[in-house]
Amino acid sequence: NGVVWGFTGVGSAVGPDCIKHPLTIPGGTRQSPINIQWRDSVYDPFLKPLKISYDPATCLHIWNNGYSFLVEFDDSTDRSIIDGGPLENQYRLKQFHFHWGAINDWGSEHTVDCKFYPAELHLVHWNAVVYPTFEEAVMEGNGLAVIGVFLKLGAHHEGLQTLVDALPAVKHKDTVIEFDVFDPSCLIPSCPDYWTYAGSLTTPPLTESVTWIIKKQPIQVDENQLEAFRMLLFTSDGEEEKRMVDNFRPLQPLMNRTVRSSFQ
Ligand SMILES: NS(=O)(=O)c1ccc(S(=O)(=O)c2ccccc2)s1
Numbered sequence: 095n096g097v098v099w100g101f102t103g104v105g106s107a108v109g110p111d112c113i114k115h116p117l118t119i120p121g122g123t124r125q126s127p128i129n130i131q132w133r134d135s136v137y138d139p140f141l142k143p144l145k146i147s148y149d150p151a152t153c154l155h156i157w158n159n160g161y162s163f164l165v166e167f168d169d170s171t172d173r174s175i176i177d178g179g180p181l182e183n184q185y186r187l188k189q190f191h192f193h194w195g196a197i198n199d200w201g202s203e204h205t206v207d208c209k210f211y212p213a214e215l216h217l218v219h220w221n222a223v224v225y226p227t228f229e230e231a232v233m234e235g236n237g238l239a240v241i242g243v244f245l246k247l248g249a250h251h252e253g254l255q256t257l258v259d260a261l262p263a264v265k266h267k268d269t270v271i272e273f274d275v276f277d278p279s280c281l282i283p284s285c286p287d288y289w290t291y292a293g294s295l296t297t298p299p300l301t302e303s304v305t306w307i308i309k310k311q312p313i314q315v316d317e318n319q320l321e322a323f324r325m326l327l328f329t330s331d332g333e334e335e336k337r338m339v340d341n342f343r344p345l346q347p348l349m350n351r352t353v354r355s356s357f358q
């Protein structure tokens with residue numbers, strides 16, 4: 095089947111050749127995504143503003159990996175980094191990608207007061223101060239920091255359009271095109287407010303290594319831009335076409351976690 099990782103209704107992820115995988119890793123205590131119940135989040139006055147400094151020249155290419163499309167960056171130096179916020183160290187930008195639905199009623203991975211957004215952006219960073227490689231950081235509790243940004247239906251997004259214009263070239267799984275100048279900070283809302291909690295990757299290996307930083311304010315994109323995501327395919331060229339939609343993981347139990355907010 096063309097879909098490497100799909101999620102069936104209840105309790106199991108369908109993996110390669112339909113091997114049954116547990117939806118959450120056995121014994122997982124900090125899985126993602128979660129519902130963020132606004133009134134249960136706790137204001138933490140010690141949370142710092144998030145510092146973001148990306149060098150557009152570190153952008154490398156766009157890649158359809160059969161689950162989402164990833165924009166990958168040169169993470170061999172500290173040219174594109176985030177710091178501050180809930181983080182103890184600075185973290186290097188590795189890639190960003192999106193999750194979206196078949197229709198505008200759902201698509202995001204996190205929800206706010208049980209509300210889905212039509213899509214969610216994830217900017218993935220790793221702790222190169224403490225860990226020598228990304229692969230090692232993926233396995234450590236403080237290894238990764240992912241900024242989540244909700245997308246809502248509204249005005250045309252100029253910055254996103256340069257990305258949308260390139261998508262037809264990565265329609266099929268395992269296609270890649272060069273994309274050599276892009277500043278992802280244009281996709282991050284100006285409002286500094288965020289929630290943060292300790293979580294996991296939302297796709298295999300589902301490791302519990304992510305400090306999530308979820309921006310309170312969504313960005314606006316228009317219908318054509320969301321439709322452009324939906325014309326991508328999970329499948330490789332020559333296979334029976336499966337549209338790349340609903341590539342989000344179901345909500346996971348909060349368990350013994352508190353979501354902190356940087357705002358009152
Ligand atoms: N949706 S998410 O932001 O939680 C996410 C899933 C996978 C990644 S990864 O690209 O870092 C990665 C990590 C390990 C192996 C392969 C890819 S980030």
Ligand SMILES: [Zn+2]
Nearest residue numbers: 191193216296
């Ligand atoms: Zn993601």
